[in-house]
Amino acid sequence: MQGMQFEVQPHLASASLLHATIRQRTINMKTQRKVTTVIVGAGNRGQNYARYGEDFPDLLQIVAVAEPRQNRRELMQKKFSVPQERCYKDWEDLVKEPKLADCAIVATQDQDHLKPSVALAKLGYHILLEKPMAVTEEDCRAIYEACQEAGVMLAVCHVLRYHPPARKLKELIDSGLIGEVVNINHTEPVGYWHFAHSFVRGNWHKSKDSTFSLLAKCCHDVDLIAYWMGNKKCVKLSSFGSLHHFRKEKKPAGGGTRCLQCPIEEKCPYSAKKIYLDPAPTKPRWPMSPVCDIEDGPGGYLANLTKAIETGPYGKCVYEVDNDVCDNQVVNFEFSDGATATLTMIAFTEHLCSRKAIVYGTHGQLTWDESKGHFVEHYDFLSQTTSIHKSDDPIPINWGHGGADYFLMKSFVNAVAAGDKECILSGPKVSLETHLLTFAAEESRLSGAVVRPSEDPRWSVN
Template identity: 75%
Template sequence: MLTHRKVTTVVIGAGNRGKNYASYALQFPHLFQVVAVAEPRKHARERIQIAHTLSEERCFTGWESLAEEPKLADCAIIATQDQQHVQPAVALAKKGYHILLEKPMAVTEEDCRSIYEACREAGVMLAVCHVLRYHPPAKKLKELIDSGVIGEVVNINHTEPVGFWHFAHSFVRGNWGNKKRSTFSLMAKCCHDVDLIAYWMGNKKCVRLSSFGSLHHFRNEKKPKGAGSHCLQCSVEATCPYSAKKIYLDPAPPEPRWPMSVVCDIEDAPEGYLQKLKNALETGPYGKCVYDTDNDVCDNQVVNFEFSDGATATLTMVAFTQHTCSRKTEVYGSLGQLVWDESKGHIIQHYDFLSRESKIHQCEESLRAPPNWGHGGADFFLIEAFVKAVATNDKEYIISGPSVSLETHLLTFAAEHARLSGSVVRLDKDPRWIV
């Protein structure tokens, strides 16, 4: 069992992600304690209050009023919406809080740099939630690459299959469907994946990149003939794979669980949860026709990277997949290749060119994560590492630290710039993309 001093935290933003990280305190109360919450939504704030036994004085309607108080804890979990990261992160860093920051860091290059500089100047730790760096298969892949078993890495081919219904939920109807309200989909969904490619490539610098992508399908002109504006009143709903009725009501959930909890997370409605969920679908954005929203983000995109030694990588993000976020990675080296296919479990396949033999590497660390933690247990390993870093004052536990996180966010911004401009971006020639 882990042992170190108890770390205290405040939670800024009590949505799914904030509640998720805060739950570490419920499972390991001797290691971690939530002492305050800031959340404008009353029911979400009260959920944290009840779960963590907080007094009214420690429940704030916004981060600003919390920040006016004397420092209340060792660290802060910041899990607000993407465009609301920079102000609380900068303010709380200046007050001496170590920061666990949900990805993306922020939605502009300037704001990402502001967070980075504020944490550096305050001497506090910053862990951006690139949870996949803590995912056992991703770590095993890194371990195998660094061992030299496939020689020099020549190419990485990485795919993020978002999932047909997941994309409709999050990036058409949901919080990340419109760039003005959030950010572009490569940043919202795949800053994880850009970061992974940089992680696996080690100390190599990306020197050039290009990108292509579009909003191919979820557009008004592709709306089926006779379709209505809301799925529950649509005459062609039965023929649509993106139907809200199919996604959220088949089968009907007795209580909130993701993704239904995003549509409606009020558990104690007098009319019952199912009726409350149906009401939300009838009147809210998650029940709208996917061809009839204000979404404007790419549903498919590719990014091509060239590194300082001539190695290359390709990232593909695509909405239209059977599997949901079951990433697949192929690493091609001079002496062999490695394959990670998340849909097949937590294993890495290694093929050796010299012996012409294959070997399966198991990711035993996966067994250590308690059940029901997101991203295949990676969320657990991230919060565990962050809490340990704060408890021991040792930032080496954090493998998604400020400098590397800023660098991979700048790579993601550069990729979107390349897509929009139709150009090849020379990262080594422009200070805009350099940490």
């Protein structure tokens, strides 16, 4: 279906030439010492970060994996030649061993981040932690404090800080090109079928079982706004949002309870058949892989996927699920110098996570619209001219978040190899601060009050 191949950048040069260029830039780092890592959680995100070891085996080696699902565990074992005795069903078995590697990649479910992160930090592992850090303020602080006490590096997967166009935007702001920043207007268009997949039918559909959608989906974006604003103190914050559409009372007349038996399926844009089966996949890939990742069996992968749609949660009508997270939310920020920002998270969009930001300054404005490409547009008030600014870094093909996952891994591996935490843009203090802003935004939405983060110790970091 439209948008399914969102990672591929068709305007780029040949894949082989691009990969060669990226590889050369990757190995030209401060040190080429090979870093070893353990993978805790081998789902889509864990596999995506582990891919760095597949593309650059001379820089990163996966030496152990902890994953409860046998097929995922065996996939990692085979791909990275992990010894059988280093394949664990549970992270608790892993941490019973002496330290096995330089670092750990923690990519478990959001609500399960705390215990493995703390245990691994105490053993001396540097930590790459999938966002969000955790699903409560207390757990986020506990991870931060554990890493501080152990003296290990912590990189939170706020991957967009590493994305070349986002970094180019930051560079242009800091250069004074548009004068003083007065306002940032930032939108995260989740994508209509992506929201149905992840936040209606999927793992993040219910706040008590995972977390609220702003934290799960947009802690990236709160962090980006803070990054572009130079991490200035937020003095006031308000938020509004709701579950507007995916409710039983919005269900079309005549609809069924499961998509494959629904008499009006053809008229529904959120149909599981359209999202998962019509692309006719022959092997697991996102978004099909969370639905069914087992390739073996009679009839091949499509038959296994169809059975999962017939019986599992991803085949339910989007109006019959017990979901409760917001499908639209806005957050308003005021900073210490009077500058303001607005974040909009919206489910109902054509483009999938193709973020758009407009930075309004006293001398001009900057626009980044990822749906149009990896560049920043500058309009200058004095000359009334427009110019285009591109990053010098080539964007790798088929890496998550438009290549940002690759740049995160490159920075983290380099930081561990060189023992230099300055390579990490999403370190513990700034990541905790922006997570706390996200929790504050949800507090405002639920209470209807304006929150003052700079005055409340609950939202501050010592």
